[in-house]
Amino acid sequence: xxxxxxxxxxxxxxxxxxxxxxxxxxxxxxxxxxxxxxxxxxxxxxxxxxxxxxxxxxxxxxxxxxxxxxxxxxxxxxxxxxxxxxxxxxxxxxxxxxxxxxxxxxxxxxxxxxxxxxxxxxxxxxxxxxxxxxxxxxxxxxxxxxxxxxxxxxxxxxxxxxxxxxxxxxxxxxxxxxxxxxxxxxxxxxxxxxxxxxxxxxxxxxxxxxxxxxxxxx
DNA sequence: ACCCAGGTGGCCC
DNA sequence: GGGCCACATGGG
Numbered sequence: 432x433x434x435x436x437x438x439x440x441x442x443x444x445x446x447x448x449x450x451x452x453x454x455x456x457x458x459x460x461x462x463x464x465x466x467x468x469x470x471x472x473x474x475x476x477x478x479x480x481x482x483x484x485x486x487x488x489x490x491x492x493x494x495x496x497x498x499x500x501x502x503x504x505x506x507x508x509x510x511x512x513x514x515x516x517x518x519x520x521x522x523x524x525x526x527x528x529x530x531x532x533x534x535x536x537x538x539x540x541x542x543x544x545x546x547x548x549x550x551x552x553x554x555x556x557x558x559x560x561x562x563x564x565x566x567x568x569x570x571x572x573x574x575x576x577x578x579x580x581x582x583x584x585x586x587x588x589x590x591x592x593x594x595x596x597x598x599x600x601x602x603x604x605x606x607x608x609x610x611x612x613x614x615x616x617x618x619x620x621x622x623x624x625x626x627x628x629x630x631x632x633x634x635x636x637x638x639x640x641x642x643x644x645x646x647x648x649x
Numbered sequence: 650a651c652c653c654a655g656g657t658g659g660c661c662c
Numbered sequence: 663g664g665g666c667c668a669c670a671t672g673g674g
């Protein structure tokens with residue numbers, strides 16, 4: 432059903448283009464994708480600035496860095512016993528096996544995705560974020576907002592990651608701009624969604640909102 | 650004093 | 663294969 436694209440255009444009208452992913456380099460996308468897991472983006476921004484300030488926002492520097500130093504620089508993102516190790520391991524893996532980030536990201540999408548998923552701390556959403564935003568591949572990113580809002584609003588009735596991804600990829604235009612914008616807009620919607628407010632008269636979903644016709648917030 | 654954040658991995662059955 | 667759970671900091 433094309434309701435999905437109605438939602439897309441409505442969100443685009445209401446929120447405007449998001450122009451994701453906010454990063455200067457492909458490597459920064461990868462680092463940010465790991466850091467943002469279960470973490471507010473504001474905290475990721477601080478950590479990324481810290482890493483840059485310490486000269487660690489590069490493949491070689493991060494691969495050689497002390498995990499204790501990475502931990503203190505990325506402290507705002509929490510998870511000090513997992514994320515620093517995962518960042519260093521990711522950088523070491525790419526450096527040792529490909530030499531540079533571009534060589535790694537040039538791989539065909541399916542094999543790159545498969546390889547990303549073998550890395551510690553990279554699950555389906557992080558892998559697809561890297562594919563879509565760093566490697567310019569058509570993989571739709573399914574985050575918790577998309578799953579929850581989509582199911583509760585009746586847009587679809589799916590719970591598995593791959594199913595939801597296929598659903599989007601079957602319907603939306605096959606271009607990077609739409610893939611990126613739609614995902615970013617769903618996150619923007621999630622942040623502003625009714626659940627956070629006593630009422631939501633201006634909910635972009637309108638009649639499609641899970642709370643339409645009722646009082647919001649419950 | 651809760652609840653949540655642009656998830657993932659490790660258990661247990 | 664599915665259902666919980668810990669992980670941790672910063673902001674509402």
